[in-house]
Amino acid sequence: MTDVPALRERLVDVLRDDGGLTRDDVIQAFATVPRELFLADGFHLGEAGFLRPGDDGFLAAAYRNDALVTKFDDGRPVSSSSQPSLMALMIEALGVAPGMRVLEIGAGTGYNAALMAHIGAAVTSVDVQPDVAARAAAALDRAGVTGARVRVGDGYLGEPSGAPYDRVIVTVGITGVSPHWLAQLVPGGLMLAPVAHAGNNPVLRVWTRPAAGRAEPGWPATDEVWADGICGAGFMAAAGPLAARYPWAHPDPLRVPDGVTPSVQIPPRWKQPLDGLSYHDLWFAVGAWDRRTTSGPFDGGSGCVLADDTRAGGAAIRADGSVIAAGAHAAAFANDAGILLDRWLDAGRPGIERWRAPLVLAGDPAAPIYVPREWSLFA
Ligand SMILES: C[S@@+](CC[C@H](N)C(=O)[O-])C[C@H]1O[C@@H](n2cnc3c(N)ncnc32)[C@H](O)[C@@H]1O
Numbered sequence: 001m002t003d004v005p006a007l008r009e010r011l012v013d014v015l016r017d018d019g020g021l022t023r024d025d026v027i028q029a030f031a032t033v034p035r036e037l038f039l040a041d042g043f044h045l046g047e048a049g050f051l052r053p054g055d056d057g058f059l060a061a062a063y064r065n066d067a068l069v070t071k072f073d074d075g076r077p078v079s080s081s082s083q084p085s086l087m088a089l090m091i092e093a094l095g096v097a098p099g100m101r102v103l104e105i106g107a108g109t110g111y112n113a114a115l116m117a118h119i120g121a122a123v124t125s126v127d128v129q130p131d132v133a134a135r136a137a138a139a140l141d142r143a144g145v146t147g148a149r150v151r152v153g154d155g156y157l158g159e160p161s162g163a164p165y166d167r168v169i170v171t172v173g174i175t176g177v178s179p180h181w182l183a184q185l186v187p188g189g190l191m192l193a194p195v196a197h198a199g200n201n202p203v204l205r206v207w208t209r210p211a212a213g214r215a216e217p218g219w220p221a222t223d224e225v226w227a228d229g230i231c232g233a234g235f236m237a238a239a240g241p242l243a244a245r246y247p248w249a250h251p252d253p254l255r256v257p258d259g260v261t262p263s264v265q266i267p268p269r270w271k272q273p274l275d276g277l278s279y280h281d282l283w284f285a286v287g288a289w290d291r292r293t294t295s296g297p298f299d300g301g302s303g304c305v306l307a308d309d310t311r312a313g314g315a316a317i318r319a320d321g322s323v324i325a326a327g328a329h330a331a332a333f334a335n336d337a338g339i340l341l342d343r344w345l346d347a348g349r350p351g352i353e354r355w356r357a358p359l360v361l362a363g364d365p366a367a368p369i370y371v372p373r374e375w376s377l378f379a
Helices: 004-017 024-032 037-040 058-062 084-094 110-119 130-140 179-183 276-289 328-348
Strands: 043-045 049-051 070-071 075-079 101-105 122-127 148-152 165-170 185-194 202-211 222-233 264-266 293-298 301-307 314-317 324-325 355-363 369-372
Touching: 004 024, 004 084, 024 084, 024 110, 037 058, 037 075, 037 110, 037 130, 043 058, 049 301, 070 084, 070 130, 084 110, 084 165, 084 202, 084 222, 101 110, 101 324, 110 122, 110 148, 130 148, 165 222, 179 369, 185 264, 264 328, 276 293, 276 301, 276 328, 276 355, 276 369, 293 314, 301 328, 301 369, 314 328, 324 328
Parallel strands: 101 122, 101 165, 122 148, 165 185
Antiparallel strands: 043 049, 043 070, 070 075, 185 202, 202 222, 222 355, 264 324, 293 301, 301 314, 314 324, 355 369
């Protein structure tokens, strides 16, 4: 199909029906901003391979509710246009409104910046890769967007020239939040960021409140920094200090060698497997309670695992509540996974949005980041 307005309408229908998109101005933005202009150098889409403008299926794929990888480095994706339903959810959750100043970290294609500019925000978008930033700026020009500008740099530093911002939106996976963003945010401003947790990058809402006299070493912090869960998500990892590891971080996602045979199996708990959203709720909770939690490959996909120290064994929790375990401590890991499953059920199957954590400074001492410390249920 090459009827672009119809493709856009169809995407909007999908976002409304499946993605929970409700706000008229956000719907208008998706119905108007030409995503294909932000994909002018082509993109990679699974089995379809690399599609360029003019290729069969380019336009139809550009308007699917999919993340589209636009740049690889050594076979690793390093830039993309995020999944539209996730962009819609983040823009709505952030309450982006006309007249607001918005800082975006991760310009990528520029499409998300264009959507927010269409709503009437003044967007400053930062990307660490000069060629990516240049292409985003050219695309914004091509699309006639005047409300968004692109800057090259490490997003860790934010962009002081546009501060203060009413909103900060981070569209790249980070392990913690830059103190510079908090310093560049107006009091009471909102920030959304996909912060690493248990092998995923769930989107968190980050907020501050006046501290009762606590100050972080090295920063004149007068506020406590907190995060609430918003939704499950996956994002490519950021470059630089935003991706620093810290001592109590979950293990990196596992690449379990092929052919690991489970030695312990616990049968399913539910006839009907959890749907994707509920499974991510369970996964988040397991990660909040157990620092060994990460993402690991099993059953032909990836899911929630407790990793042992060798990273080749541990326990995997399936969507039907069954557990498979392997390695020298398989029985103990399977038992722990069962206890965590019980705990989630006893807590009433809490969703991601019911979790809250204080953030503390960690990472590179020369460029620290605020990372979640201890998650607890708050609602
Ligand atoms: C998923 S893409 C962003 C999608 C984008 N918002 C869009 O609408 O197309 C992530 C981007 O983050 C950028 N990035 C990675 N690390 C960064 C950093 N430290 N500072 C700024 N940008 C970074 C990458 O170059 C990449 O282009």
